[in-house]
Amino acid sequence: MSTVARAASPARSKWLLGRVPVGLAMGLFALYFLVPVWWLIVAATKDSGTLYSSFSLWFAGPNRAWDNLWLTFTFEDGIYLRWLANSIGYALIGGTVATLLAAAAGYTFAKFRFPGRNFAFTLVLGGVLVPQAALVMPLFLMMSSVNLTDTYWAVLLPCFVDPFGVYLARIYVQSMVPDDLLNAARIDGAGEFRIFRSIVLPTLTPGLVTIFFFQIVAIWNNFFLSLVMLKNSSLYPVTLGLNVLNGQTRDIGASPDLISVVMMGALVSILPLAGGFFALQKYWRPSLVSSGFTG
Structure with missing residues (x-):
């Protein structure tokens, strides 16, 4: 050798x-x-008898899967589809508004000097540390005082403010938007709103996509806020609706097909997030590299 x-x-x-x-x-x-995840996919293809009688990590058959899907979409005149549409609406509207507000606030904190800036940003960082569950009851009292409980606004308004998104937006602006570019635009006569709309937002697109998806996931999974704010089942997001159905499966005399609806509904509910993840992940690496989050 x-x-x-x-x-x-x-x-x-x-x-x-x-x-x-x-x-x-x-x-x-x-x-x-x-x-x-695999167990959920398998369980969505079974009926209640097969699901409870044996612990198997394999499918029951394609016919039963289609039956469960039909049961889920037609249950109580299609209430599941209403819940799914509510979740998508809450996530898209709340995520879009929260992302734009975070971009505006992050740009302001990063590029403008004003009295109390550091103190205000410290309060934003403090908001990141506060658990969301701890804010639900104060938010309920506020919404109740203006008669907004049990409405779409009761869920949407709290979603418009995202302290973590503001924090990320400030970092993105500091690393991706040079001062010389902004000064050149001001010399050319552009106003601050025009600069923000035409220069800052396009430059921050990869970072804003990341903030947008983080906020969508947070809104989609924010079960406790909807539980406290909503009574009308037609306003439920899919997470709260499935939780209510899951509780009904324990009732005496409940339909044996109800557990199949819950399993298939849970599987279908993750598809929008999975689709969003695969569609937007190409933006994450460039945004993380440009912001310095490379480990």
Whole structure:
């Protein structure tokens, strides 16, 4: 064996010893996250008898899957589709407004000097640290005082403010929008609103897409806010609606098909988020690199 081969052999062994444990750990983490998703996909193809009688991680058959999908979409005159549309509306409207407000606030904090700027930004950072659940009851009292509970606004208005989005937007503006570009636009006679609309927003597009998707996920999963604010089932988001149905499966005399509706409904409810993830992920890496979040 040559000297080079003898020197390479210990190096390769050391490389393998370092890689194998990491690979095993990552594989276990992947299983931890993927097995529940796989179980949900499998459970959505079963009826109540098959689901409870055996623990199997394989499908019951395509016919039953289509039956469950039809049951879900036609349950109580299509209430599930109403819940799904509500969730999409809450997420898109709330996410869009919150992203634009975060961009405006982040741009203001990053590029303007005004009294109390640092103190105001400290309050924003404090808002990031406050658990959302702790704000639900004060928000309920505020909405109740102006008679907005049990309306779409009771869910949408709290979603318009995103402290973490403001924090990210400030970082993106500082790293992606040079002062020279803004000064050149001012010299050419552009107003501040024109600069923000025509220069800042297009430059921040990758970062804003990231903020937008983070906010969509947060709104989609914000179950507790809807639980406190809403009584009318036609206003429910899909998460709250499925939780109510899941509670009804424990009632005596409940339809055995109800659990199939819950399982298939839960599976369908993750498809919009999954589609958004795959559609928008191409923007994340450029935005994270440009903002300095590269690890």
